[in-house]
Amino acid sequence: MSKWYIGIDLGGTFIKFGLLSDDLHARSIFQLPTPADGGAAIVEQMARGVGQLMGSDGIDHGKIAGVGIGSPGPLNLSSGTIVDSPNIKGMQNFPLRDRVSAAVNLPAVLENDANAAAYGEYLCGAGAGTRNMVMLTLGTGVGGGIIVEGQLVHGSRDAGGELGHTIIVPDGEPCGCGQRGCLERYCSATYLAELTMRAIRQGQPSSLKAVMDARGAINTQDINEARKAGDALAARFWDDAARHLALACVNICRVFDPDEIVLSGGLSKAGEDLLGPVRKHFDAMNWTLMPNQTRIALASLGNNAGVIGAAGVAWRASRQ
Amino acid sequence: MSKWYIGIDLGGTFIKFGLLSDDLHARSIFQLPTPADGGAAIVEQMARGVGQLMGSDGIDHGKIAGVGIGSPGPLNLSSGTIVDSPNIKGMQNFPLRDRVSAAVNLPAVLENDANAAAYGEYLCGAGAGTRNMVMLTLGTGVGGGIIVEGQLVHGSRDAGGELGHTIIVPDGEPCGCGQRGCLERYCSATYLAELTMRAIRQGQPSSLKAVMDARGAINTQDINEARKAGDALAARFWDDAARHLALACVNICRVFDPDEIVLSGGLSKAGEDLLGPVRKHFDAMNWTLMPNQTRIALASLGNNAGVIGAAGVAWRASRQ
Numbered sequence: 140m141s142k143w144y145i146g147i148d149l150g151g152t153f154i155k156f157g158l159l160s161d162d163l164h165a166r167s168i169f170q171l172p173t174p175a176d177g178g179a180a181i182v183e184q185m186a187r188g189v190g191q192l193m194g195s196d197g198i199d200h201g202k203i204a205g206v207g208i209g210s211p212g213p214l215n216l217s218s219g220t221i222v223d224s225p226n227i228k229g230m231q232n233f234p235l236r237d238r239v240s241a242a243v244n245l246p247a248v249l250e251n252d253a254n255a256a257a258y259g260e261y262l263c264g265a266g267a268g269t270r271n272m273v274m275l276t277l278g279t280g281v282g283g284g285i286i287v288e289g290q291l292v293h294g295s296r297d298a299g300g301e302l303g304h305t306i307i308v309p310d311g312e313p314c315g316c317g318q319r320g321c322l323e324r325y326c327s328a329t330y331l332a333e334l335t336m337r338a339i340r341q342g343q344p345s346s347l348k349a350v351m352d353a354r355g356a357i358n359t360q361d362i363n364e365a366r367k368a369g370d371a372l373a374a375r376f377w378d379d380a381a382r383h384l385a386l387a388c389v390n391i392c393r394v395f396d397p398d399e400i401v402l403s404g405g406l407s408k409a410g411e412d413l414l415g416p417v418r419k420h421f422d423a424m425n426w427t428l429m430p431n432q433t434r435i436a437l438a439s440l441g442n443n444a445g446v447i448g449a450a451g452v453a454w455r456a457s458r459q
Numbered sequence: 460m461s462k463w464y465i466g467i468d469l470g471g472t473f474i475k476f477g478l479l480s481d482d483l484h485a486r487s488i489f490q491l492p493t494p495a496d497g498g499a500a501i502v503e504q505m506a507r508g509v510g511q512l513m514g515s516d517g518i519d520h521g522k523i524a525g526v527g528i529g530s531p532g533p534l535n536l537s538s539g540t541i542v543d544s545p546n547i548k549g550m551q552n553f554p555l556r557d558r559v560s561a562a563v564n565l566p567a568v569l570e571n572d573a574n575a576a577a578y579g580e581y582l583c584g585a586g587a588g589t590r591n592m593v594m595l596t597l598g599t600g601v602g603g604g605i606i607v608e609g610q611l612v613h614g615s616r617d618a619g620g621e622l623g624h625t626i627i628v629p630d631g632e633p634c635g636c637g638q639r640g641c642l643e644r645y646c647s648a649t650y651l652a653e654l655t656m657r658a659i660r661q662g663q664p665s666s667l668k669a670v671m672d673a674r675g676a677i678n679t680q681d682i683n684e685a686r687k688a689g690d691a692l693a694a695r696f697w698d699d700a701a702r703h704l705a706l707a708c709v710n711i712c713r714v715f716d717p718d719e720i721v722l723s724g725g726l727s728k729a730g731e732d733l734l735g736p737v738r739k740h741f742d743a744m745n746w747t748l749m750p751n752q753t754r755i756a757l758a759s760l761g762n763n764a765g766v767i768g769a770a771g772v773a774w775r776a777s778r779q
Contacts, residue, residue, distance in 0.1 A: 213749075271615045285714070292607055294716020295591045296752060301713040304746060306706055309628060317747030318709065386626055389638065393621040394605070394714065396614020426624060427637030429533075432616060 142204040146450025149210045151226040156188040159450035177229015186242040206247040207453035209255030209445045216297045219249045250452045257284020259448025264440040269398035273391045277406035281323040325383035328359045328405035335376045345372035385420035403438030462524040466770025469530045471546040476508040479770035497549015506562040526567040527773035529575030529765045536617045539569040570772045577604020579768025584760040589718035593711045597726035601643040645703035648679045648725035655696045665692035705740030723758030
């Protein structure tokens with residue numbers, strides 16, 4: 140009898156639900172709003188979503204092997220607890236895994252949301268078929284997810300995989316984490332826009348000044364468009380981000396020798412406009428001892444990576 | 460019936476042999492010269508050593524569960540082959556694992572020598588009792604060995620774990636590997652001495668000039684002694700190495716969140732004279748989001764880490 144796995148992806152605004160089959164096909168993805176009043180209401184909403192998922196799909200409870208929940212952190216994975224959740228109220232020291240498991244009467248497993256998204260790409264997306272894969276999510280910050288021989292790297296206190304907070308420029312830009320020169324400060328969508336705006340405010344000439352004046356801010360898409368229209372400042376900052384990202388990719392290759400590095404998040408929507416410069420700098424910086432065999436590729440599951448990966452974590456847990 | 464595991468550590472000058480018990484006690488470590496005439500002679504010498512080990516210890520062949528061989532690389536671990544070995548003649552594309560296995564009639568497993576040493580410290584040395592451990596060997600170069608949840612990180616083409624060739628200074632010192640700014644160029648014993656000598660040759664004043672003039676070169680012990688006697692140049696270069704090493708340790712914590720980082724190799728012989736400054740810089744650079752729980756410690760098995768770890772790899776293989 141083939142089994143099914145339920146994925147739940149907890150976000151600040153929506154909770155996503157989806158089904159994954161034993162042979163790794165995802166289906167029936169939908170979302171419900173995240174209740175504003177915290178813990179118990181969130182568990183109830185998750186139980187409601189699980190019920191809807193089974194009902195609309197006509198899948199018996201007995202055919203579901205488990206539930207995987209992706210959640211923002213910090214988490215304690217062994218106890219299945221949310222330690223803290225700045226963006227979702229009432230979730231401090233909340234035993235989400237066991238509460239959901241009891242509410243839906245199914246085994247449940249908890250995973251960090253960034254790791255779940257990486258695992259989704261690994262199982263069903265851009266990384267399908269790989270053994271070793273690293274994902275960098277270039278959004279508000281830079282998130283990381285590392286898969287070594289099919290297993291997510293968590294570390295001894297579930298604080299591993301924080302590639303966005305590896306230092307790539309000694310004594311570089313100060314980061315909110317207390318370090319200086321973190322990857323996140325050079326390659327996240329947020330900071331690329333911020334660094335560019337700072338230069339414009341300091342008087343450096345750019346066609347983007349008009350956009351800033353009109354809208355109050357610019358985003359990475361504006362920078363890419365200005366760059367392609369010949370704006371020198373935009374070109375410089377875009378290329379800088381690509382160069383720092385390439386450096387991170389070289390280091391990932393030295394440490395993990397992965398089959399693939401997957402780029403996701405807002406900045407990755409630029410597609411080949413980002414990949415091209417990243418690969419160019421990577422080739423220039425990379426060692427010459429061996430030819431490069433690690434692919435640098437774009438994520439393929441978009442915003443569904445997290446919910447698919449959460450179900451994937453349940454799929455994996457049922458096999459161990 | 461308790462079993463035993465044989466470790467063999469292949470070096471350019473000597474081959475080391477040793478026994479490891481089921482409960483991880485090492486004994487009977489000795490060495491034989493490495494034959495200069497390559498492949499077949501090396502296999503013969505290994506078989507001779509294995510015979511001596513069993514004979515002198517009075518252990519029946521039937522009580523040996525397996526042999527682990529640590530070798531310089533590059534290796535192909537899945538085929539058990541030495542791809543190339545610049546320091547040992549006649550070992551190109553040599554199927555060492557299977558040849559040794561046939562010669563001693565025991566299952567054999569091949570491992571990179573740096574990884575074997577890290578695994579030895581993990582099982583029986585400074586890292587005993589940890590789940591996640593990273594070792595940095597500060598010698599001629601900077602070697603790395605990474606253990607995640609009890610497993611060595613190899614990567615998809617056995618080229619992972621090369622922490623010495625992660626870039627820590629963008630556009631920094633050129634490295635023999637073709638990259639610039641590799642960790643190895645700032646923290647290996649060889650390069651710390653080289654950088655210091657370069658500054659002295661360029662005319663920077665130091666008490667070490669007299670040592671250089673007398674002996675033609677200086678080593679890291681000279682630099683440490685000069686530093687402690689008040690030499691400003693020596694103090695600056697020593698502190699620089701410690702600072703770059705601390706940066707590498709911060710990055711290792713972000714990626715692996717390990718229980719322990721173990722320092723080994725020539726430079727680590729300075730003990731607290733190295734650990735003190737590394738910890739000071741680490742604390743100053745490390746993030747403030749969580750208190751640091753990763754220990755930075757010295758290796759404890761010295762030159763026996765490799766042979767013990769090679770046996771340990773056989774111990775582990777017998778459990779999988």
